[in-house]
Amino acid sequence: MENTCDRACPRFAEISYLLERNGILESVDVYVDALKMRDTASEWIKKSAGKLGCVISANTISTTCAITYAAVCENWLGNQLHCSVYNLKFSQYLDLMQKSWSAKDPIESLEMIDIWIRSAKILIVSNIDFVQFKDFQAQILLNLIHERMDSRQTTIVVSPSLNNLVGNGAFYTRLRSILGEAVIAK
Numbered sequence: 547m548e549n550t551c552d553r554a555c556p557r558f559a560e561i562s563y564l565l566e567r568n569g570i571l572e573s574v575d576v577y578v579d580a581l582k583m584r585d586t587a588s589e590w591i592k593k594s595a596g597k598l599g600c601v602i603s604a605n606t607i608s609t610t611c612a613i614t615y616a617a618v619c620e621n622w623l624g625n626q627l628h629c630s631v632y633n634l635k636f637s638q639y640l641d642l643m644q645k646s647w648s649a650k651d652p653i654e655s656l657e658m659i660d661i662w663i664r665s666a667k668i669l670i671v672s673n674i675d676f677v678q679f680k681d682f683q684a685q686i687l688l689n690l691i692h693e694r695m696d697s698r699q700t701t702i703v704v705s706p707s708l709n710n711l712v713g714n715g716a717f718y719t720r721l722r723s724i725l726g727e728a729v730i731a732k
Contacts, residue, residue, distance in 0.1 A: 553665055573689045583612035584619070586731075591668065593730045596698040598691055599729040602705055610672040610704045617668045632666040634659070634690075637676040640683060663690060679713025684721045692723065703728070 590601055590613060603609035610633060617631040639659060646653045663669060671690070677683050694701045707712065708722050 558703055571594040583609070584616045585613040587616035588620065588729055590702065591620065591700065594702050596700060598695055598701045598703070598724070598728040600703045600705060600725045602707055602732040603727040603731060604706065606672060606675055606704050613670050613702055613704065617670065630665075631670075632662040632668075633672055634663060634668045635673040636687065637673040640677065640686065643686070659691060660674040664693070666699070668700045668702070669694060671701065674695050674703065674711065675706045677712075679711065679715075679721065681715045681717045684713060684715065684717035688717060688721055688724070720727050 577693055589608075590599060593599055601609060601613065608644060613623075614631065614633045639656075642653060642656045642659070646656050673686070674687070679687075691701060703725060711722065713721075
């Protein structure tokens with residue numbers, strides 16, 4: 547039996563689909579970093595199982611890739627080309643949402659993202675360090691977190707130090723409080 551991948555097997559298709567869907571490029575650097583942190587990232591996923599977890603990191607991009615990679619490695623089997631692991635880049639999601647307000651037709655990618663947010667077994671929320679939180683932005687993230695917590699779905703928010711987030715208002719204060727209570731790693 548040969549150990550050569552011809553890129554036609556179901557395992558390759560499932561894993562490739564999830565890696566592509568989550569924007570993990572076929573870059574050696576991404577995999578090297580992700581492999582180094584895989585065990586740690588797997589522990590964070592276990593700690594967050596069925597609830598909200600918040601990982602505080604100075605390098606949110608690398609940490610997000612590691613968590614996403616570990617989640618894909620653990621959840622590809624039986625995926626049937628569904629997006630069981632999804633990395634929501636929150637700042638981009640907000641931009642798409644705002645563009646949809648002036649669009650004549652629904653934005654298809656936004657509709658798909660909403661489906662993946664609701665259905666992903668593991669949702670990793672990243673890029674919150676690029677958001678200036680006011681009531682609207684904070685409410686969107688709080689609603690997302692609340693809906694997934696009600697369904698006992700795993701949600702991991704990757705954030706810089708909560709003191710480094712930018713925002714104001716009652717909903718922003720509540721968001722920081724919820725994230726602070728959910729911190730599983732610093």
